[in-house]
Amino acid sequence: MDTTNLVSHFGVALGIGLLIGIERGWHTREEKPGSRTAGVRTFTIIGLLGGVIGVIAEAAGSPLTITGGVVIGLSFAAFAATFTMMCRDENRADNNYSGTTAIAGMLTFALSVYAMIGDMRAAGAAAVATAGILALRTPLHAWLAKMEAREIRSALILLAMTFIALPIIPDLPIGPFGGVNLREIWLIAIVLAGVSFVGYVAVRALGSQHGIMLAAAAGGLVSSTAVTASSARRAAAGEGTPRLLAAGVALATAVSFARVVAIAMALKPDLLKLIAPPLCAAVVAALAFAFVQAYWRDGKDGDDQKVEFKNPFEFWSVLGFAILLAGIVLAGRALGENLGAGGAIIGALALGLADVDAVTVSMAQLTPQPLSLNDASLAILAAVVSNNLSKIAIGAIVGRGSFAVQILVMAVVCFLAGAAAYSVAALALAA
Secondary structure (H helix, E strand, C coil), rough: CCHHHHHHHHHHHHHHHHHHHHHHHHCCCCCCCCCCCCHEEEEEEHHHHHHHHHHHHCCCCCCCCHHHHHHHHHHHHHHHHHHHHHHHHHHHHHHHCHHHHHHHHHHHHHHHHHHCCHHHHHHHHHHHHHHHHHCCCCHHHHHHHCCCCHHHHHHHHHHHHHHHHHHCCCCCCECCCCCEEHHHHHHHHHHHHHHHHHHHHHHHHHHHHHHHHHHHHHCCCCCCHHHHHHHHHHHCCCCCCCHHHHHHHHHHHHHHHHHHHHHHHHHHHHHHHHHHHHHHHHHEEEEEHHHHHHCCCCHHHHHHHHHCCCCCCCCCHHHHHHHHHHHHHHHHHHHHCCCHHHHHHHHHHHHCCCHHHHHHHHHHHCCCCCHHHHHHHHHHHHHHHHHHHHHHHHHHHHCHHHHHHHHHHHHHHHHHHHHHHHHHHHHHHHH
């Protein structure tokens, strides 16, 4: 390692100790000098010590050799033993049982060593994350104290679905007509569960009105169908006012319309001539519906804003709906296997029940051959129409009652606005 690189790595090692030391020093700032194990100076020196050990290990041959490993291992053991005993004595004097400072010191040492012998950017990022976690002690403890068993269980299930199950699920299509990818089914389940969980957290943190709308907007970036399914389940369980939940669906729908326009603009701008006017009109209609339902209320409606979500999500219902959507995708592929103009539109209608983005991407790739821009545009709009029909079906079958009526009204308003704008755009192009 040349001098320039050596200084750079030492700077990162020193910075790691300084960063974590600032947080630890601030945490114990009110204690008298000499009454604490380590503050900003001590942690900075620990970072420098770790850097020196890393250089010694590298000078011994290579950190990955037996000699280098022995140097690092013995040094870490000696430091950990000394620092832990100091922390133990401090805890006894303060009648405290926290091991945070001891662990932070060992982690600082280890990261500083790694900054010298490994990727200093990764070491620096880990140090920033460590300091952030240490600084968030009070809000984390307060948040944990407010959590209920069902919330912890749902969070663990969602994390397990994402970081344990997803990596081991095969990424291979199974079945005819291109098959169904098991990983895609699982991803749909994760999206459905995630949308429900985000909505639950947003309502608890921001209140029902703002929480539901924020969660719906975020969910619409991923899947407005997932937002509809989650809202319908909550409406059926009596966990929220149908008007407010329907407003969330309308907002997610507006985001999904805008998403289709953005995808088409990125992949095939020529498609915008026919699809942009109706979709933009539908965005305005959906936003207007959402605003009226969520915020244009008189004083009598204030009570129905009190929403209490009983459960972030139910695993088996989420998985079952994901399998249903996967079946719809398979049916759509079967209908559109022999692509022509008619086959593309029929396939788009079926696929759109579950996912509009996939249809938009595939249609953009099929133009100008074998599909014309006009046929591809009609296929995309057909997918949008069928996706909103699926929302009506979900509202009627799952949500029922007033929620179903609200979703029907929202969809009709969007249909009428889009149809009017499409007619004007088609006439303008024909002229």
